[in-house]
Amino acid sequence: xxxxxxxxxxxxxxxxxxxxxxxxxxxxxxxxxxxxxxxxxxxxxxxxxxxxxxxxxxxxxxxxxxxxxxxxxxxxxxxxxxxxxxxxxxxxxxxxxxxxxxxxxxxxxxxxx
Amino acid sequence: xxxxxxxxxxxxxxxxxxxxxxxxxxxxxxxxxxxxxxxxxxxxxxxxxxxxxxxxxxxxxxxxxxxxxxxxxxxxxxxxxxxxxxxxxxxxxxxxxxxxxxxxxxxxxxxxx
Numbered sequence: 001x002x003x004x005x006x007x008x009x010x011x012x013x014x015x016x017x018x019x020x021x022x023x024x025x026x027x028x029x030x031x032x033x034x035x036x037x038x039x040x041x042x043x044x045x046x047x048x049x050x051x052x053x054x055x056x057x058x059x060x061x062x063x064x065x066x067x068x069x070x071x072x073x074x075x076x077x078x079x080x081x082x083x084x085x086x087x088x089x090x091x092x093x094x095x096x097x098x099x100x101x102x103x104x105x106x107x108x109x110x111x112x113x
Numbered sequence: 114x115x116x117x118x119x120x121x122x123x124x125x126x127x128x129x130x131x132x133x134x135x136x137x138x139x140x141x142x143x144x145x146x147x148x149x150x151x152x153x154x155x156x157x158x159x160x161x162x163x164x165x166x167x168x169x170x171x172x173x174x175x176x177x178x179x180x181x182x183x184x185x186x187x188x189x190x191x192x193x194x195x196x197x198x199x200x201x202x203x204x205x206x207x208x209x210x211x212x213x214x215x216x217x218x219x220x221x222x223x224x225x226x
Contacts, residue, residue, distance in 0.1 A: 031212060032212075034214070036217075038156075041202075041220075041222075042219055042220065043117075043204045043206075043217035043218055043219050043220045044156060044204070044217045045217070046214050046215070046216060046217075049214055089155075089156065091156075093212055100158045100161065100169055100171065101146075101148075101158060101215060102158065103155050103156040103157070104155065105154070105155045106155065
């Protein structure tokens with residue numbers, strides 16, 4: 001069955017360091033992959049999208065890589081700040097004419113001042 | 114910046130009662146979605162809606178659920194006879210086109226007693 005896995009444990013890092021979050025998937029052929037941020041009690045907020053034919057995408061302090069051979073995406077936040085503390089969700093959209101977005105369980109990031 | 118809005122922010126209801134959750138998608142968007150998130154679990158797709166009809170739905174979206182676009186701005190999710198396990202955050206989302214980025218609303222917290 002299709003599975004999307006993210007680090008289930010919280011990630012604690014020191015302010016100023018680079019945070020790296022992992023998303024692995026199995027039995028899935030995504031057309032593209034997205035990363036969202038979710039704060040407690042709030043809806044997911046879109047951050048970045050990367051397509052199956054792209055290796056890397058950047059936006060300000062954010063960088064996403066996508067390896068369709070390894071079936072893995074890495075999400076990096078450089079120069080992390082306490083305001084970056086949140087849960088980060090990986091989401092996949094399948095190829096074909098489907099619209100259903102499948103989310104991972106998310107990784108909680110805590111940036112320590 | 115345009116955003117998806119949802120009302121109410123919190124709905125408390127008795128088991129067996131009908132509830133209607135309301136959403137106003139971003140005005141030029143054509144695709145609309147409902148997701149739910151049970152406390153501590155991942156965001157789950159319920160249904161997508163385009164051109165006044167359901168285009169895709171998950172196994173969660175059974176006969177107790179229905180969606181409607183009653184006018185040019187609102188998009189609603191109705192649960193006919195609520196169960197305890199329907200307690201969750203319900204998120205509405207919209208996108209400009211098929212497989213475009215989906216923008217989420219702040220959610221409605223549904224509590225079934």
